[in-house]
Amino acid sequence: MQKFFFLKSIPSYLPIVNIDTDMIIPKQFLKTIKRTGLGKNLFFELRYDDSGKEIPDFILNKKPFNNSKILITGKNFGCGSSREHAPWALLDFGITCIISSSYADIFYNNCFKNGILPIVLNEEIIKEISEYSKRKEEISVNLSDQKIIYGNNEISFDIDTFKKKCLLEGLDDIALSLEKSDKIKFYFYLVMVLDLRL
Amino acid sequence: MPHTLYDKIWNDHLVHEQDDGTALLFVDRHLIHEVTSPQAFEGLRNSSRKVRHPSLTLAVADHNVPTTDRSKGISDQESKIQVETLEANCKEFGIKLFGMGDKRQGIVHVTGPEQGFTQPGTVIVCGDSHTATHGAFGSLAFGIGTSEVEHVLATQTLVQKKAKNFRINVNGKLPLGVTSKDVILQIIGKIGTAGGTGCVIEYAGDLISSLSVEQRMTICNMTIEGGARAGLIEPDEKIFNYLKGRPMSPKGETWDKAVDVWSNLNSDDSANFDKEVSLAAEEIIPMVTWGTSPQDVITIEGKIPNPNTEKDLDKKSSIERSLKYMGLRPDTLAKDIKIDKVFIGSCTNGRIEDLREAAKILKNKKKAPHVHAMVVPGSGLVKQQAEQEGLDKIFIDSGFEWREPGCSMCLAMNADKLKPEERCASTSNRNFEGRQGRGGRTHLVSPGMAAAAAISGNLDDVRKYQN
Numbered sequence: 001m002q003k004f005f006f007l008k009s010i011p012s013y014l015p016i017v018n019i020d021t022d023m024i025i026p027k028q029f030l031k032t033i034k035r036t037g038l039g040k041n042l043f044f045e046l047r048y049d050d051s052g053k054e055i056p057d058f059i060l061n062k063k064p065f066n067n068s069k070i071l072i073t074g075k076n077f078g079c080g081s082s083r084e085h086a087p088w089a090l091l092d093f094g095i096t097c098i099i100s101s102s103y104a105d106i107f108y109n110n111c112f113k114n115g116i117l118p119i120v121l122n123e124e125i126i127k128e129i130s131e132y133s134k135r136k137e138e139i140s141v142n143l144s145d146q147k148i149i150y151g152n153n154e155i156s157f158d159i160d161t162f163k164k165k166c167l168l169e170g171l172d173d174i175a176l177s178l179e180k181s182d183k184i185k186f187y188f189y190l191v192m193v194l195d196l197r198l
Numbered sequence: 199m200p201h202t203l204y205d206k207i208w209n210d211h212l213v214h215e216q217d218d219g220t221a222l223l224f225v226d227r228h229l230i231h232e233v234t235s236p237q238a239f240e241g242l243r244n245s246s247r248k249v250r251h252p253s254l255t256l257a258v259a260d261h262n263v264p265t266t267d268r269s270k271g272i273s274d275q276e277s278k279i280q281v282e283t284l285e286a287n288c289k290e291f292g293i294k295l296f297g298m299g300d301k302r303q304g305i306v307h308v309t310g311p312e313q314g315f316t317q318p319g320t321v322i323v324c325g326d327s328h329t330a331t332h333g334a335f336g337s338l339a340f341g342i343g344t345s346e347v348e349h350v351l352a353t354q355t356l357v358q359k360k361a362k363n364f365r366i367n368v369n370g371k372l373p374l375g376v377t378s379k380d381v382i383l384q385i386i387g388k389i390g391t392a393g394g395t396g397c398v399i400e401y402a403g404d405l406i407s408s409l410s411v412e413q414r415m416t417i418c419n420m421t422i423e424g425g426a427r428a429g430l431i432e433p434d435e436k437i438f439n440y441l442k443g444r445p446m447s448p449k450g451e452t453w454d455k456a457v458d459v460w461s462n463l464n465s466d467d468s469a470n471f472d473k474e475v476s477l478a479a480e481e482i483i484p485m486v487t488w489g490t491s492p493q494d495v496i497t498i499e500g501k502i503p504n505p506n507t508e509k510d511l512d513k514k515s516s517i518e519r520s521l522k523y524m525g526l527r528p529d530t531l532a533k534d535i536k537i538d539k540v541f542i543g544s545c546t547n548g549r550i551e552d553l554r555e556a557a558k559i560l561k562n563k564k565k566a567p568h569v570h571a572m573v574v575p576g577s578g579l580v581k582q583q584a585e586q587e588g589l590d591k592i593f594i595d596s597g598f599e600w601r602e603p604g605c606s607m608c609l610a611m612n613a614d615k616l617k618p619e620e621r622c623a624s625t626s627n628r629n630f631e632g633r634q635g636r637g638g639r640t641h642l643v644s645p646g647m648a649a650a651a652a653i654s655g656n657l658d659d660v661r662k663y664q665n
Contacts, residue, residue, distance in 0.1 A: 018491050022630045027611045031276035033236035033283050045632050076392040082327040084343035105427050113345035162220045177353045180214050187213045
């Protein structure tokens, strides 16, 4: 997995609440058997009209936001379907950091498996940063210090220590879990073979 | 210390716990389907890993399969490749699969319980958010992403942090024509789509225990629409009777032992819940969604909301956006909304009792001429059962199409979809923008309400068709 330490980018602001994963990547693109190539279809129905042309008003179609690596958005981002295609599409587009006041649980977890940092901030600060984003100036995100810097402002964010470590080091959590192989084996033997739970 | 049902299942499955509370949880049962598993198997191959316990995973193709004649296979090339990839992966890694020609094939959340793969007290996961369905059996069941699917295949465990305990009590009796679908829609309307975020919900109260197993599944199924990954109900005699004799249920002495253990799966009387909400069943009226989020509910007697009466600006703009997408005017009566299509099916309402409920309303009646209506049974076995009971005939006589099992128009990955601006009364679980087809407009309802809408040609009150 790609490591995440520090990011500098002009953020895009998409002011919609409850953006579901169907909206992030519609079902017709879930037929792939690959993780890559989904970026061009990110937010497909918001981004393209019925004839497949880019909708010029949509934020990620506008310069310089079409190169944003940071997306600021409304609360409960990523609700609905568990499809990991949603973070894959964001990542493939180039977005590796999301800022919102809340996320749906499955989507939130899926981000960390793909080197994407989902930051939780309160609504007031989000309003401030989204206002700032209109200046089309870069902001910085520093994961090890847990800080966002925009203009002369610096704000801190919270993150689970273990999740932070995994992102900073790009850890493969399957390898980490397999280090506990003996414990898994023991558990399996007790419960499944000896039927101890029954 | 008193524990909740969730606490007990959690503790029973702890393989390892770090100081910060991050835990490795054993997974007893893993369900996979064609859409969220190919990249997981690819990951295993890329890192030369094996499936740790192939016998604990069960596979079924459901999202992409055609619901029309299957004798010529799948015509859509991408869908075909995805289904064939699942078959090849199952063969390579030794996983049991119910293929497209198998009677047991169906929606993964219909098939699991039907086969007795779903059992009380177990941890069940699947790369699908509606895995919460299985919680109706008192199992801790939740949806996961594809990386987690790979993790489960490789380790038979998942890295998790414990969620909060949230109990929703529903007491009393449901009025005639009101179903568990109306109960869960009412609950989501009340708590909101993020109301259960970070929680596991336990449904309790005498209404919940009075529900049949399948009605309970409908409630647990839509838990994710309230933001919680898992919904649970304490298992009881109804659950044990449902599971007895199923192909993968315990047999003989093991069965007796299992029932003993399952009978003790409950929340202790004085267990602490972080959050609690109560509803009175008597007050629930048939529900319908009007907007593009499952929390956008009104009763069938209600009116479309007016954004001008909303003070919260976020909510106001959200209502305006939904109304525009749905092509609805504020203050319109729900019953005045004309529909084009009716879809009966999905992991929410594609089981035999759902089909019986709709057929009861449709018997000796015709759908409105302008309505296109279809029934997609949840599995091959549901279809077979319905045909034995003659339900297929009732549907066909009233003008419905009788299809092959699968997810179908719930998410419209196959050919079954809405055209732009088409309006559908649907028994599925999500009314998101574009969910049932680009520009399609979904109204979520119970199977009886879907049948009533088909007859009337507009959203209508099922109670007027009750005998």
